[in-house]
Amino acid sequence: MHWLWVILIGLIVGALAKLIMPGKDPGGFIVTILLGIAGSLVGTWLGRVLGLYQEGQSAGFIMSLVGAIILLGIYHLIRRRGTA
Numbered sequence: 001m002h003w004l005w006v007i008l009i010g011l012i013v014g015a016l017a018k019l020i021m022p023g024k025d026p027g028g029f030i031v032t033i034l035l036g037i038a039g040s041l042v043g044t045w046l047g048r049v050l051g052l053y054q055e056g057q058s059a060g061f062i063m064s065l066v067g068a069i070i071l072l073g074i075y076h077l078i079r080r081r082g083t084a
Contacts, residue, residue: 010037010040011032013036013064014034014037014039017035017039018032026075035068042070047059
């Protein structure tokens with residue numbers, strides 16, 4: 001049941017990140033799920049670096065969204081630089 005919850009939240013976070021970030025984004029719903037899950041990992045790491053989370057805590061919804069937006073921003077920078 002845990003993994004189903006992770007996939008559902010990943011889909012929601014990834015879809016919101018794609019809506020917030022302008023531009024053409026990669027992939028379909030599987031890439032969107034992976035973006036949301038990776039965003040949560042980035043958000044957790046960033047929260048620990050900033051002292052917002054302790055060891056064993058994971059990112060909340062907002063920090064997961066921030067992480068996914070950061071990943072999309074990096075994707076857009078790399079894509080733009082590669083086509084120039």
